[in-house]
Amino acid sequence: MTVKVAAVALDTLAVVGVGLIGGSFAAALKATGAVRHVIGAGRSRANLDRALALGVIDAVAEDPAAAAAAADLVFVAVPVQQTESVLRQIARHLRPDAIVTDGGSTKQDVIAAAERALGARAAQFVPAHPIAGAEQSGVEAASALLYRDRLVVLTPTAATRPEAAARVHALWAVCGARVLDMDAARHDAVFAAVSHLPHVLAFALVHEIATRPDASELFSFAGSGFRDFTRIAGSSPEMWRDIALANRQALLAELDAYRAQLDRLAHCIAQGDGAQLASMFETARSARARWLAK
Amino acid sequence: MTVKVAAVALDTLAVVGVGLIGGSFAAALKATGAVRHVIGAGRSRANLDRALALGVIDAVAEDPAAAAAAADLVFVAVPVQQTESVLRQIARHLRPDAIVTDGGSTKQDVIAAAERALGARAAQFVPAHPIAGAEQSGVEAASALLYRDRLVVLTPTAATRPEAAARVHALWAVCGARVLDMDAARHDAVFAAVSHLPHVLAFALVHEIATRPDASELFSFAGSGFRDFTRIAGSSPEMWRDIALANRQALLAELDAYRAQLDRLAHCIAQGDGAQLASMFETARSARARWLAK
Numbered sequence: 001m002t003v004k005v006a007a008v009a010l011d012t013l014a015v016v017g018v019g020l021i022g023g024s025f026a027a028a029l030k031a032t033g034a035v036r037h038v039i040g041a042g043r044s045r046a047n048l049d050r051a052l053a054l055g056v057i058d059a060v061a062e063d064p065a066a067a068a069a070a071a072d073l074v075f076v077a078v079p080v081q082q083t084e085s086v087l088r089q090i091a092r093h094l095r096p097d098a099i100v101t102d103g104g105s106t107k108q109d110v111i112a113a114a115e116r117a118l119g120a121r122a123a124q125f126v127p128a129h130p131i132a133g134a135e136q137s138g139v140e141a142a143s144a145l146l147y148r149d150r151l152v153v154l155t156p157t158a159a160t161r162p163e164a165a166a167r168v169h170a171l172w173a174v175c176g177a178r179v180l181d182m183d184a185a186r187h188d189a190v191f192a193a194v195s196h197l198p199h200v201l202a203f204a205l206v207h208e209i210a211t212r213p214d215a216s217e218l219f220s221f222a223g224s225g226f227r228d229f230t231r232i233a234g235s236s237p238e239m240w241r242d243i244a245l246a247n248r249q250a251l252l253a254e255l256d257a258y259r260a261q262l263d264r265l266a267h268c269i270a271q272g273d274g275a276q277l278a279s280m281f282e283t284a285r286s287a288r289a290r291w292l293a294k
Numbered sequence: 295m296t297v298k299v300a301a302v303a304l305d306t307l308a309v310v311g312v313g314l315i316g317g318s319f320a321a322a323l324k325a326t327g328a329v330r331h332v333i334g335a336g337r338s339r340a341n342l343d344r345a346l347a348l349g350v351i352d353a354v355a356e357d358p359a360a361a362a363a364a365a366d367l368v369f370v371a372v373p374v375q376q377t378e379s380v381l382r383q384i385a386r387h388l389r390p391d392a393i394v395t396d397g398g399s400t401k402q403d404v405i406a407a408a409e410r411a412l413g414a415r416a417a418q419f420v421p422a423h424p425i426a427g428a429e430q431s432g433v434e435a436a437s438a439l440l441y442r443d444r445l446v447v448l449t450p451t452a453a454t455r456p457e458a459a460a461r462v463h464a465l466w467a468v469c470g471a472r473v474l475d476m477d478a479a480r481h482d483a484v485f486a487a488v489s490h491l492p493h494v495l496a497f498a499l500v501h502e503i504a505t506r507p508d509a510s511e512l513f514s515f516a517g518s519g520f521r522d523f524t525r526i527a528g529s530s531p532e533m534w535r536d537i538a539l540a541n542r543q544a545l546l547a548e549l550d551a552y553r554a555q556l557d558r559l560a561h562c563i564a565q566g567d568g569a570q571l572a573s574m575f576e577t578a579r580s581a582r583a584r585w586l587a588k
Contacts, residue, residue, distance in 0.1 A: 194503065194520050198520055203578045205492060207577055209487060230492075236579075241572040248566070258556075259556055262552075269538050269542050280498075284527045292521070
């Protein structure tokens with residue numbers, strides 16, 4: 001373990017956006033001794049002070065540019081729509097050998113943003129997506145253990161420096177994550193189906209109930225099934241607005257497929273087709289059970 | 295407590311359908327000493343033998359009629375579409391002072407079935423719905439603690455004997471449940487919104503993913519959000535087919551409202567209307583947070 005840590009050790013890490021994702025990355029690297037110094041930057045001074053008090057970061061930078069200027073690795077962990085603006089702010093300040101990576105849930109748009117904002121330095125950018133959804137947000141929720149046994153997907157492009165991708169890979173491994181590479185377009189299609197769509201569906205259900213005149217009576221009868229189904233509707237509205245728009249093409253395709261699925265179910269119910277309904281429910285139940293067993 | 299138990303004590307309880315719901319009711323009443331003897335009846339002899347071995351029941355009856363003939367109270371805990379058939383089997387065997395109650399998730403259809411099957415004896419029937427959804431089923435999952443702090447809704451009709459309703463109310467209270475009365479039509483509308491619809495939505499999502507050529511890759515990237523969102527798709531297909539059909543009018547109305555909600559969301563995403571999206575997500579998130587805080 002000591003050898004491994006030494007091989008990936010960083011002197012200075014800059015985290016732009018010290019929330020759940022950015023804060024947990026810093027906390028994990030600090031806990032394993034893989035980083036010497038962490039500088040935080042972000043929109044809220046109060047949040048950065050809190051991160052400092054919690055020991056998640058060691059110093060607060062005036063702005064992302066100042067943080068990046070001092071860093072061997074910059075982790076941009078902001079809602080995806082802000083990625084381009086952050087990258088533009090740091091572009092001229094990056095050291096030639098520094099690495100930039102991100103934690104965004106969508107990848108094609110982030111890669112396009114990096115190419116626009118960083119130009120030739122986009123070679124120093126390693127697009128990444130740690131799969132560590134939690135409905136909590138903010139540095140208070142950050143944990144050195146968040147990424148243990150979680151998946152981190154890297155979507156390097158033809159332009160990405162292989163050494164930069166290897167370094168980011170190794171750092172995530174130090175955090176305890178399983179790391180794999182994937183094509184960015186495939187990444188976005190897969191996560192539209194298994195993550196972005198369910199989030200939108202959960203928000204839609206709670207919104208539907210919450211905006212009715214009898215909302216409070218309805219909520220009073222909602223039980224544990226409703227609670228778990230809607231857990232992801234407790235997620236950050238800003239983050240999910242950005243994801244929905246950043247990955248809109250794939251998400252709209254998923255919404256179409258899902259609405260067609262609901263049309264078929266409604267048809268079965270209206271027709272009283274119990275055999276077909278039971279068959280669909282059973283296919284779902286057993287597929288889910290097989291998935292959980294893995 | 296001793297006084298309370300004595301006041302509601304039963305000599306013989308018959309449970310038709312000794313699964314999670316029926317088995318937990320028997321187990322809770324036995325654990326509190328509120329019942330002397332429990333007779334089980336059901337479709338599967340192996341399941342009844344298991345219930346006997348677990349001590350959830352004391353004896354196995356040949357059929358529902360034999361169980362009912364010996365009982366002070368009959369608890370019918372079968373998928374709702376089977377309720378009428380069970381009630382027909384026991385109708386002529388019920389003691390004049392016996393009470394019949396059920397655990398079905400829909401109430402108008404069960405009341406209509408009881409009126410058809412029991413005739414004048416429908417006065418002895420107390421329609422009830424214990425809200426204790428769990429994706430597990432079968433007597434193995436039964437627990438004397440299942441109903442502690444859970445809600446049980448009674449939907450007595452004008453024909454229901456008040457003493458029978460009071461007795462069923464008291465027995466559920468002994469199980470640790472909060473008990474309240476509600477109009478059957480309102481019950482069905484409320485649970486269509488907060489329970490039946492989410493179940494159908496979860497089954498639909500897993501079915502959509504499971505039936506794709508790339509299902510196994512998609513599942514390999516599904517995380518904890520997907521797991522919780524789809525937990526209720528682990529529920530019994532037979533039970534949920536019955537509920538969907540029994541409550542089809544209210545459920546179809548909910549499906550229509552939900553599809554309209556999805557149409558609005560898809561429109562916002564297609565138009566890039568981030569402000570409206572964020573507003574819908576925030577309304578949902580904050581309503582859910584207020585609900586959880588209660």
